[in-house]
Amino acid sequence: MERCQPEAHKTAGSRGSAVLYAGLDEAYELAGGQLRRNRTPAPGEALDCFVAAYASVYGTRDTPEFRRLLAGQLASDPRIDRYWELVAEVATPPGGRPEPTPGVAHDWLLEALDAQTAA
Numbered sequence: 001m002e003r004c005q006p007e008a009h010k011t012a013g014s015r016g017s018a019v020l021y022a023g024l025d026e027a028y029e030l031a032g033g034q035l036r037r038n039r040t041p042a043p044g045e046a047l048d049c050f051v052a053a054y055a056s057v058y059g060t061r062d063t064p065e066f067r068r069l070l071a072g073q074l075a076s077d078p079r080i081d082r083y084w085e086l087v088a089e090v091a092t093p094p095g096g097r098p099e100p101t102p103g104v105a106h107d108w109l110l111e112a113l114d115a116q117t118a119a
Helices: 013-036 045-058 064-075 081-091 102-118
Strands: none
Touching: 013 045, 013 102, 045 064, 045 102, 064 102, 081 102
């Protein structure tokens, strides 16, 4: 059975995956801060960090063309949104505001990337 792994992550290899996930963790933390302030997805430090994580794995520079290619590739990757919805439900105290999960942060970053590359 093939693992449900985003195509962008398969090409990284084991060493590259560690670099990618460290960069994504930082980007998700930055996006989480934006989510907690109810900010709409937009270019900025979180998106730059997100794209830089992928650019480092691909051994390329962060350019407008790379961002367009990345947006297209990530749009076609498998999603596990229901999983992240359940994580948020379990991790949120009754009556509390949900903390941003990596899945929610990823979606926020993809919206920011899509908005930027569509312009």
